[in-house]
Amino acid sequence: MTEKNNYLKIVFLGGLGEVGMNMMALEWKDKILIIDAGLKMPEEDMPGIDYIIPNVEYLKGKKENILGFVFTHGHYDHIGALPYLLPSLWHPKIKFFASSLTRGIILKRHEEFKDLPRIFVKEIQDKERIKIGPFFVEFFKQNHNIPDNMGLFIETPVGNLLHNSDFKFDSDPIYDQPTDFARLEELGKRGVLLLMSDSTDAEEEGHSLSEREIMENLEKVFQMAQGRIFAATFASLINRIQQIITLSERYKRKVLIEGHTMKMNVQMAKFLGYLKIKRNTLISAKDLETLPDSKITILCTGSQGEAEAVLMRVVHKQHRYLKIKKGDTIIFSSSVIPGNERTIQNMKDGFLRQGAEVFHYKMMDIHAGGHAKKEELKKMIEIMKPKFFLPIHGQFSMLVGHKKIALSLGIKEENAILAENGDILYLKEDQFFLEKGETPSNYVMVDGLGVGDVGEVVLRDRKVLSQDGIFVVIAVIDKQTGAVKTSPDIISRGFVYLRESKELLKEVRKKVISIIHRATLSGKVVNFTYLKAEIRNQLGEFLFQKTKRRPVILPVLIEV
Ligand SMILES: [Zn+2]
Secondary structure, eight states: OGGGGGSEEEEEEESEEBSSOOEEEEEETTEEEEEOOOOBOOOTTSTTOOEEEOOOGGGGGGGGGEEEEEOOOSOHHHHTTHHHHHHHHOOTTOEEEEOHHHHHHHHHHHTTOTTSOOOOEEEOOTTOEEEETTEEEEEEEOOSSSSSOEEEEEEETTEEEEEOOSOOOOSSOSSSOOOOHHHHHHHHHTOOSEEEEEOTTTTSOSOOOOHHHHHHHHHHHHHHOOSOEEEEOOTTOHHHHHHHHHHHHHTTOEEEEESHHHHHHHHHHHHTTSSOOOTTOEEOGGGGGGSOGGGEEEEESOTTOOTTSHHHHHHTTOSSSOOOOTTOEEEEOSOOOTTOHHHHHHHHHHHHHTTOEEEOTTTSSOSOOOSOOHHHHHHHHHHHOOSEEEEESEEHHHHHHHHHHHHHTTOOGGGBOOOOTTOEEEEOSSOEEEETTOSOOOOEEEETTEEEEEOHHHHHHHHHHHHHOEEEEEEEEOTTTOOEEEEEEEEEESSOOGGGOHHHHHHHHHHHHHHHHHTEETTEEOOHHHHHHHHHHHHHHHHHHHHSOOOEEEEEEEEO
16 A cells, blocks of 8 residues: 555544544654644533543554644644643654744643643744645634634645634734735635635534624623623633623723633733733732622633533532622623533523523623634635635534535535544545544543543443442451351442331342352352352342342452
């Protein structure tokens, strides 16, 4: 298969099939350039998982070939997996490239991971063109909901690729330049072999809102609010953070920043000049007492229902000093990532029960709104006039929707590529082929300090635990006789009320004694593993018959 050597390989590691976890690798004759390294928030059926990161199995034997990483922007779904991937991919010659704010966010986050090697991230500017091995990467500014977002025009040995990052066209942004169409046209004129385009809002009609319009909608909430405002958003949604701070200043509110990542990002973005905050606007928790509620904004994390974030603790009345009062206003200022709908709905209900007003993006356009909708996506394709088209960034239905848009503009069916994580695209000047499922793409889960040590088995246990609880049987066995000494102890959580199930427990004890008895040959337990499995199986059957539940059963056998 030396033939394959004359193709540019594009390896899709994440973001093609979900919102988040964006990452791909370009490979030309053993030289690899990586674009983004994002994480994804866990879904509702993944209890206890912090993040999901791309599966980089493909890169593991080839880390010496990795020239570097290029980052498009500072959102965690584009940079957030880096600290978790570095231990397996890092080598001293690897290079990192990012714009000023993106670089700031990456490095600030990197400080949290003390054991990782220090990294040097080269700051790049709009219009800069850099050579990375066989590739020339030229950066071009794209509007989004974070400043310093860069699309990539990549010259490769087979032709030009255009990766447009996350984007929207914005003729009226705040603290930012409007979309530079002349520049986009100029890039398009150079000839685009493959356009890889953001699909997040490909199923949405019309145009995205300009940041100015979002600000106006948010202002309506500020006008109406009587008590405190809790504004929840992503810590990396710098534009939204700026808008909330500016509006707070306009309405004479002081701002308390809550949540570790939010504090970290605000501090850093302010330092780099990407956030404009007046002196005396920011307050600390102790100032809350001294101000009337109508003069307080709380800017916090947790708009996606993240388990550990501020908003979740507030709604559960677990926060140290923030309690909801009647008259408070809650703003969920980011769109719902697929998979989090139910959690967010429950949070909204919780706040309403506690007497707060709730605003979310469906009621008023105050959401992230950072992504191009159908009309803009069309315009992007018309400007770039690519030979081949590939939708990226999105659930499969979004990729399909985006492909349809391309077909409606005359892109030929055979030139519109639908790829998924784990696929490899082989691209040449005038042709391509796609190899499906070439590299492992199952989710890698991060739980606390562990990366990838929570797999399907652990996750299944967690689901069972959350549904039917746990049932622990402790039996003490006499080493000499094999007899069960005293009645077995039972500990259970989340299964049945032990106090109300005396009969059941009595039967369980009898059952356990008889299982052990039968597994004991002439006074010896033959095999503890076997015995435990027997207890697990037989007890499992028995409990299911009695209760129609299947708790996790843990037999503990102690020999004395
Ligand atoms: Zn983004």
